[in-house]
Amino acid sequence: MIRYFRLARPLAALAMLLAASAAGAAATSVPTYALDAAKSTLEFAFVQAGAQNKGRFPKVAVNISFADDNLAASHLEVTVDVAALDTGDKERDDTLREEDLFDVAKFPQARFAATQITKTAAGAYEASGSLLLRGVTRALRVPFTLKSATEQGRPVLYMTGKTLIKRLDFGVGQGDWKSTEWVGNEVTVTFNLRLVAAG
Amino acid sequence: MQVRNTTARWGSVAQFLHWLIVALIIAQVILALTAEELHGMAKLAMLARHKSVGITIFMLAVVRLVWRLINRTPPLPLTLKPYERFLANFTHAALYGLIFALPITGWIMSSARGFPVSWFNLFQLPDLVAKNRQLYEAMQETHETLAWTLGAVALLHLLAALKHHFVLKDTVLRRMLPFSKIP
Numbered sequence A: 001m002i003r004y005f006r007l008a009r010p011l012a013a014l015a016m017l018l019a020a021s022a023a024g025a026a027a028t029s030v031p032t033y034a035l036d037a038a039k040s041t042l043e044f045a046f047v048q049a050g051a052q053n054k055g056r057f058p059k060v061a062v063n064i065s066f067a068d069d070n071l072a073a074s075h076l077e078v079t080v081d082v083a084a085l086d087t088g089d090k091e092r093d094d095t096l097r098e099e100d101l102f103d104v105a106k107f108p109q110a111r112f113a114a115t116q117i118t119k120t121a122a123g124a125y126e127a128s129g130s131l132l133l134r135g136v137t138r139a140l141r142v143p144f145t146l147k148s149a150t151e152q153g154r155p156v157l158y159m160t161g162k163t164l165i166k167r168l169d170f171g172v173g174q175g176d177w178k179s180t181e182w183v184g185n186e187v188t189v190t191f192n193l194r195l196v197a198a199g
Numbered sequence B: 001m002q003v004r005n006t007t008a009r010w011g012s013v014a015q016f017l018h019w020l021i022v023a024l025i026i027a028q029v030i031l032a033l034t035a036e037e038l039h040g041m042a043k044l045a046m047l048a049r050h051k052s053v054g055i056t057i058f059m060l061a062v063v064r065l066v067w068r069l070i071n072r073t074p075p076l077p078l079t080l081k082p083y084e085r086f087l088a089n090f091t092h093a094a095l096y097g098l099i100f101a102l103p104i105t106g107w108i109m110s111s112a113r114g115f116p117v118s119w120f121n122l123f124q125l126p127d128l129v130a131k132n133r134q135l136y137e138a139m140q141e142t143h144e145t146l147a148w149t150l151g152a153v154a155l156l157h158l159l160a161a162l163k164h165h166f167v168l169k170d171t172v173l174r175r176m177l178p179f180s181k182i183p
Helices: A002-027 A090-097 B012-037 B040-069 B082-113 B133-167
Strands: A032-035 A041-048 A051-056 A060-065 A075-081 A109-121 A124-133 A136-151 A154-166 A183-197
Touching: A060 A183, A109 A136, B012 B040, B012 B133, B040 B082, B082 B133
Parallel strands: none
Antiparallel strands: A032 A060, A032 A183, A041 A051, A041 A183, A060 A075, A075 A109, A109 A124, A124 A136, A136 A154, A154 A183
């Protein structure tokens, strides 16, 4: 009994320390966000026959947990349903889905997974990671900005950014389509995502 | 040959514009008909050329109209009957109208389809209308009908020129030919 009494004070101290460290952990915990698909866009722009053309990927899944003060534990993964692509022209969309371009039968999804997020300026970040597209994985850096807000009592992040990829790096363009005379190699991908804190 | 038109014949600028536009219209028909048989990139390339050539015709048509307005026009032979005179004027007006209407309907058609027009990959033209599938379909039909109309009117124009040359034996055809001598 006496022994337990002697331990009471150190135990209490330990309990307080644990509580304090838990509180400290709470400050750097990394909340998870869910994509508000209705208010988000993922678009791509390309040159076709000398003119700027645009398309979008309406089906996107975003897996993100983010804390400005704990970027090391923050996480970002974007999965795109390539087959759902929409350039506003059915004939062109069907062509894009074919084997020589996106080959959606074989590669229905594209995925960007960030391995590191770094802060580049106030509200500006860069996610470096890899993009898997048409079975090819390549390193990609995606700069983006974040604006946080509280809407209806919930934290909301507005994530916007733009990155340039070369379609031929991923084999999007086989046969005739390897030529960049009529369809440019460079594709600008822009995103405007509304992310709502989960739970 | 004179640069400007005279009462006896067309000058070199008018002749050059006339024959260049003839050649480009023939090229347009070939490009359009070829494109219809193709798909994928080959079709894209053919239609892009068709659009570039079409815009070229449009620009040349503007130059041609301006040149016509600031030049005298060699008069029609006085021997023409009133209905022939009307037919000639009508045909010429229709041809002018068509070399404007065809590029413009093609341009509207491209804009409405959502495929902006570029001129030989050198510069992109503004969209004339917002994207609109119904308008695209209407314009495609109009463009095709106008193309057939141009074919018919051009044939009439050609037959008339041949009649002037071989039947009436006047200078109407020769005054548009670069190497012919006119007494």
